Amino acid sequence: MNTGADPTEDPAMARGALARARADELRIRQSELAHGARSSQQTAQRAKARADEALERAISAHQAAAERHGDAGEAHRRAAAAHEQAALRADEVGADAHQSAAEHHRQEASRHDAAAVEQSAAEAFDIANRS
Template sequence: MSTTPKPLDPLGDSAASRAETARARADELRLRRDELARGVPVDDVTVAQAQRRAREALSRSKVAHHAAAEQHVAASLAHRRAAAAHEQAAIRASDRVGDLHQSAAAYHRDEAWRHEDAAQVDLELEQRELELEKERH
């Protein structure tokens, strides 16, 4: 029942690029806070810049949320592969060891479902946000 999410922004989607963007934005906010402390007035340009930055922050949060959904899908697949490997090992193992492998396989299947459920929730929230955005415009 899982749906593989499609990348939103392949260039700005990596953890490293998000971290660099966050550092640059934090530096920019520090500079602006210093300007305000020195009495530099707010004007139309700074208001427009703040509004643009808020839109960019929302966009970045959507990309990060989408990336999380992708990671849940990947984790689900990895757990399913691990469960299959344990099931194969159980077939070849003695009763005691085979039981341990069957238990491990059950654990991995449960984890796969947990990640799949989390990915589904992430994708449903993303879809709901897109629908709300369409209604606003």
């Protein structure tokens, strides 16, 4: 049974472990700078590499979010269609309830579609701003 303790098996845990490691690295660097350490070409290159890595993670996150919103929009459209079919077979009270549910699902599908577009735009912005 997977307890979720292995970060190599759970992408969210892997991202969390990476974030904690980066936070530790930043705390160490902040302490070094507070104690008079100077920047060097090596530390500048490391900072640039970390910024590039963060941008790549952001691009991937936007892409994944856009895909999940697209999936959710499709699921809501399927649910709306199912409610519309059920409304055709229901009595008047049931038909009204199913039509209301179908409308709710169509609204949610539209909301997810808009969120997918926003995430895709954010991804495109990040890609355009790669160095």
